[in-house]
Amino acid sequence: MRSRRGEVKFGWRRALVLARVWTLLLLPGQCAIAQSPVPPPAPPPEPAEVKPAPADVAQRDDEIVLESDLVLVPVSVRKDRGGAILDLDKSEFRVLEDGVPQDIAFFNRDVAPLDVVLLVDSSGSIEGTLDVIQSAALKFIKQLRAVDRFSIVSFSDRPIIVLDWSSDVKAAPGALRSLEPGGNTALYGSVVAVLYERFDASPVGRRRAVVVLSDGDDTTSSVTSRSAARAALLHDASVYVVSISRLLADRFAEYARMSALPAQERSKFRTLSGRLRRSEERLEYLADQSGGRVVYPKRLGDLGSAYDEIAEEMRSRYLIGYYPPSGSKPGFHAIGVTTLRKGVAMYARQGYFRDVAEGEAPGPELP
Numbered sequence: 001m002r003s004r005r006g007e008v009k010f011g012w013r014r015a016l017v018l019a020r021v022w023t024l025l026l027l028p029g030q031c032a033i034a035q036s037p038v039p040p041p042a043p044p045p046e047p048a049e050v051k052p053a054p055a056d057v058a059q060r061d062d063e064i065v066l067e068s069d070l071v072l073v074p075v076s077v078r079k080d081r082g083g084a085i086l087d088l089d090k091s092e093f094r095v096l097e098d099g100v101p102q103d104i105a106f107f108n109r110d111v112a113p114l115d116v117v118l119l120v121d122s123s124g125s126i127e128g129t130l131d132v133i134q135s136a137a138l139k140f141i142k143q144l145r146a147v148d149r150f151s152i153v154s155f156s157d158r159p160i161i162v163l164d165w166s167s168d169v170k171a172a173p174g175a176l177r178s179l180e181p182g183g184n185t186a187l188y189g190s191v192v193a194v195l196y197e198r199f200d201a202s203p204v205g206r207r208r209a210v211v212v213l214s215d216g217d218d219t220t221s222s223v224t225s226r227s228a229a230r231a232a233l234l235h236d237a238s239v240y241v242v243s244i245s246r247l248l249a250d251r252f253a254e255y256a257r258m259s260a261l262p263a264q265e266r267s268k269f270r271t272l273s274g275r276l277r278r279s280e281e282r283l284e285y286l287a288d289q290s291g292g293r294v295v296y297p298k299r300l301g302d303l304g305s306a307y308d309e310i311a312e313e314m315r316s317r318y319l320i321g322y323y324p325p326s327g328s329k330p331g332f333h334a335i336g337v338t339t340l341r342k343g344v345a346m347y348a349r350q351g352y353f354r355d356v357a358e359g360e361a362p363g364p365e366l367p
Contacts, residue, residue, distance in 0.1 A: 070321045071097075074110050074207060074238065074291060075337050075348040076313045084316035085344055095322050096336040106321030113147040113206045114314060115165070117198050119190060120179060121214035123156040127181040129244075129300055133213055134176040136242075136303035140211070141172045143311040149206075151198055152176065155190035156183030157220055165198075187214055189221035191228040191239065191286070199235045208237035209292070211310060213303075216245040216279040225282035232290035233332075234353055240292040240313075241283050242306045247299060249276040291349035313347070320348075330355040 073095070077085040090107040118137055126133065141150055144167075152163040152175045163175035191210060199208050210232070232239050249272075255261065256270035280294070287294045293313070295306040320337065337348040 069323060070106060071324055071335070071352060072106070072236075073320045073322075073335060073337060073348050074317045075320055075346060076291075076293075076317045077339065077341070078313070078345050078347075080343050080345060082309070084312055085341070086316055088318065088339065088341060092340045093318075093320060094336075094338045094340075095320060096334075096338075097322070097324060097328075098334050099336070100325065102322040102325075104320055105323055106319070108319050110207065110317040110319035112319070114144065114149070115199070115202050115206045115208050116144065116148065116150045116314075117194050117210045118150060118152045119159070119194055119210055119212045119214075120152065120154050120176075121156070121185060121187070121212075122154040122179045122181050123183050123185040123219075124181055125185060125215050125217070125248075126244075130179060130181055132300045132303055134173075134179065136307050137176055137213065138172055139304050140307035140311055142169055143308070143315075144169075145315075153190070153194055153198070154179050155186060156181075157186055159186070159190040159193050161197075184220040185214065185218055186220040187212070187216070187218035188223050188225055188228045188282075188286075189218075192223055192231045195228075195231040195235045195237055199237055207314075208235060209314060210237060210239045211307075212239065212241045212243075214241070214243060215248055215276065216241070216243040216283045217276055218279070218282075225286045229286050229289035232286070233349060233351060236349075236352075237290060238292040238349065239286055239290040240310045241287055241294040242303065242310070243280070243283055243294055243296055244300070244303075245276040245279055245283070246296045249273045252276070288347075289350045291347055293347050324354065328354060 075093070077088060079085060086109075090104055093104060093107070095102045095104055118140070120133060120137060122130070137152075144150060146167060149165045149167050150163075150172070151161065151165050152172065153159050153161050162178050163171060166172075191212065194210055202208065228239070252269040252273040256266045256273060258266065261269075283294050286292075293310070295309055297303050297306045324333070332351055332353055334351045335349060337346060339346060
């Protein structure tokens with residue numbers, strides 16, 4: 001049943017169907033991406049040596065060429081109560097590598113073209129909400145610039161490319177309408193697969209982002225949020241998440257308090273509510289490490305506003321660059337970005353890998 005505001009209402013029996021989807025046996029996840037309708041390719045190859053990518057950033061009519069060893073850090077700054085802050089200057093930022101202050105060698109608004117992957121949960125848990133999700137995702141795509149590219153990937157047991165890289169907004173509605181709910185939720189395995197398959201061959205000088213829409217409860221993947229964060233840092237990609245976990249957790253908690261339900265069913269809803277709330281820590285870790293953010297809509301009708309918030313953030317980032325200390329060793333290096341401005345929240349990637357191929361060194365530990 002749909003309310004006048006367009007929000008999907010669930011009865012407890014329908015919620016029980018969703019609950020049973022979540023309680024399926026956990027199976028080993030698959031990380032290969034399928035290009036619909038062709039079969040999935042082989043797992044991604046081991047990446048070559050990864051260095052912070054150079055970028056060409058336009059400033060007025062001049063082109064600024066940045067040296068390849070410059071570490072570039074996109075940074076977004078928001079008011080504590082929301083809204084991007086656009087009037088900061090270089091003197092208000094501080095950058096540290098491994099706890100040591102660094103000189104800012106480059107500062108500008110981040111105007112580089114974007115490559116954005118919309119990674120949309122199409123598992124059985126989102127059945128009945130898909131039309132709202134499709135509408136919100138399309139609204140987000142319409143806010144991208146002509147120089148930006150987007151790709152749409154759905155995922156349940158495995159990710160499937162439903163739209164390859166495109167700048168044509170008209171191609172998006174048909175791709176989004178092709179999504180069909182069913183299966184489990186291989187969230188982190190899909191994030192890792194998308195980062196390798198979509199960004200390994202992407203052009204230099206473009207910013208990379210993955211925007212995930214999901215309930216946040218990974219039921220299938222054989223990889224963790226730590227692995228996904230490492231892949232995001234290796235590919236200089238920010239991961240943003242629109243999560244309906246809190247919305248569903250509150251709803252399940254309400255059903256768990258219904259005395260009219262059998263005790264066994266109330267127990268299932270109570271377990272699922274707790275599981276969804278615990279999933280938030282892993283989502284936050286992935287987003288924080290990569291310089292993204294998690295947005296939690298209060299109701300399904302707020303999905304469009306959540307996408308608007310992320311689109312605004314991508315358009316209003318700063319780009320800060322510094323040269324790493326001489327003699328800097330291969331491996332992971334922590335990055336810290338702060339500002340003297342009070343009452344603001346900052347989002348920037350928490351580190352980078354210098355001269356490291358995948359598997360040669362451990363990634364950052366979970367907090």
